[in-house]
Amino acid sequence: MANLATDFIGIRSPNPFWLASAPPTDKEYNVRRAYEAGWGGVVWKTLGTDPPVVNVNGPRYGVMYAGDRQVMALNNIELITDRPLDVNLREIKAVKRDWPDRALVISLMVPCDEESWKEILHRIEDTGADGVELNFGCPHGMAERGMGSAVGQVPEYIEMVTRWVKQHSRMPCIVKLTPNVTDIRPAAEAARRGGADAVSLINTVNSITGVNLDTFSPEPSIDGKGTHGGLCGPAVKPIALHMVAEIARNPATVGLPISGIGGVTTWRDAAEFLALGAGNVQACTVAMTYGFKVVQELISGLSQYLDEKGIDSVGDLVGRATPNVTDWQYLNLNYVTKAVIDQDLCIKCGRCYAACEDTSHQAISMSADRVFEVMDDECVACNICVNVCPVEDCITMVELEKGTVDPRTGLVVGDYANWTTHPNNPSAREAAE
């Protein structure tokens, strides 16, 4: 059996699955049951200064569904903890005492001045918590007060606050980043310069989930008005994966530990974050959708996967995919594939045909009796037929062997060659001249 235990910046947990700072981790009652269910760690719901913030008293979540009301994304306008600081601190201390083998990290967000940070770090010192996470991410409510993503969007502030925290505390420090930026790398670089031990990402993405077409209020509606909230859940995973990969391969942040967050729903999502360079993962929406117990699938699935792959520990999976993330111009233009439809699996829905015929390269033929076939001399291997086919593995991409002729271009499939040296590339021509 593979070893799921992880040591993330010196914080040990029996598995790499932590609950992200959010309602699932906002009180002792929840965190105890999360540990009992098997979660390896939690990041406590973000603490702030007293008096606590107040939340809206109408709906704070919006939703985006796939068919059959499967939750694809949640959006929230919740603020940081709305309970008094000393209550949270007392509870944190009690839980950590009873669960020494589980990770417990405290998320923090206080006004952007050194005194406030010094003060809160002092207050949490004797809770026994394993580390702190600086919430530079919340995109709503707190940002308007100069906190959360208002800090996370300005690399200088990130660096400054991180430095204060490292100065006034010996705890391992994770900086939680906001995805509401055009390029995630400066934020991560700033965290590293400030002395962060790790970054975690992503926090939620600015969004409006919908509009009520009777009242014309954005959802969730508070007395007829709505505001942008933070999106999370399966739908944001691609954004998060990209950002994790960028930090993992950026020379200025290579080796900076990453806690991957955003849409982790199954063991597979978690494994993908790990492979791209995250040292562990955090999740929130999956627990909010299905309850704490869902962690058992993450555990059993990752174990089975690691065993099947002959990978002994989570650490050995971390970063396996990072070297394969590259820039477009280095992709092999001599890698030629063709879509192939398995006629035995095909249920003849015709979706591949509609997609290719109307929106791609008219490379699928349709017979009178609904046989769909790919024409190799037209197929550009765009993949849309594979993507829209309702039957898994019915349409697959098959690579043309080196030395064969691509019937579409009439060219022989050759060795690796990319855009930088392609004759159509003006800069490649210049370089050659």
Add this chain to the structure above:
Amino acid sequence: MSSHRTPGIAAGRLPDQTLAQNFADYPPPLDAHEAAVAADRCYFCHDAPCITACPTEIDIPMFIRQISTGTADAAAMTIWDQNILGGMCARVCPVEQLCEGACVREAAEGKPVEIGRLQRYATDHAMDRGQPYTRAAPTGHRIAVVGAGPSGLAAAHRLARHGHDVTIFDARPKAGGLNEYGIATYKTTQDFARREVEWLLDIGGITVEAGKALGRDISLDGLRADFDAVFLGMGLAGVNALRASGEAHEGVMDAVDFIAALRQAPDRAQVAIGRDVVVIGGGMTAVDAAVQARLLGAENVTMVYRRSRDRMSASQHEQDHATTTGVKIITNAMPKAVHGNGQVSEIEFEYTAEGPDGLRGTGETFSLRADQVFKAIGQMIEGVPEGLRLEGGKIVVDDNRRTSLPGVWAGGDCATGGEDLTVTAVAHGRDAAEDIHRMLAARAG
């Protein structure tokens, strides 16, 4: 070659191909795509009603989620941790009365998640990889199990896992109990019962002594003296009598014997069946005998039950299966006399009515032509060793499945608690094993 209409009792009423079709897997297994679509429908309910409805309390939402995420092996472990015969149960459980009956999508859409077939998908997939459990360090304790049916096998496996050595004694030549001799042929095709027993025994530490009957070759006193604990899981070996005249005619037999012979027949074309078959009873055994008589090519098969339709212990689903197979069901009629000249030719019934003092004949009678009469009016316990307290024809056990005799546990059909189902027997065997293990550990510690 004979046909539907060949008079009397004859073999080979149907061409081989039709027979093969008739006895093919029912319902058929799900392929990967079907399983993915079926699994997608599970809501992962909290404290799920399906779990509560399963006598072995399998974590159904969890195993379905594991199928969804492409880890059928992990799904199978979730199943086997609770029910080591999850493969057989996936095939034979009356799911419409158990897990699927409780599914919230049954309430929402009248169409439950196909839990049974998904369970089969996971276990079939993972069984190919061999026995997944290993044994704890040997404890030196020896436990006797009587009966290699589902209860005995479940007990033996759990005990072996805990490091105990187990000897199973069974009167029959093959292990498996009714999984091997009773369950309808189309529910357990391709010799599944035997393969599952072999897979289960692969854990090691279990010796099967076939052909050894309690009361004939071994005694309970002897077992209690030789072993640290005894588990009785010998099912219901006896069959109730008809109490109608002429029962001794040729062609009148116990349904369970007909079913066992069919299950054991190397070639179904050699199994003789009447043109007119009458099955007496209203339970699962009656349905299985009637349906399989039809599948063998009997022209007219009639099930006759003495009470009303809603009192039948066969589920609605099973009744529907019988009628769609072409079985005619007559209710509120009881057998009065079997007629014939050595060989049965006709059976006479009297209609019944429920009165204040129970069931009584109305005086009105009718007769059915019959080349064969299968009696399926209930099995009963047989040869219970002395000293065991009985109640309603079952060995009385407490919540830990302990009998009235110290060191003796009992479960499955022969003991009190729950319905007579494969899954209930597995739960009993497992729970008894845990209690035996706790008792032995306490004694050792």
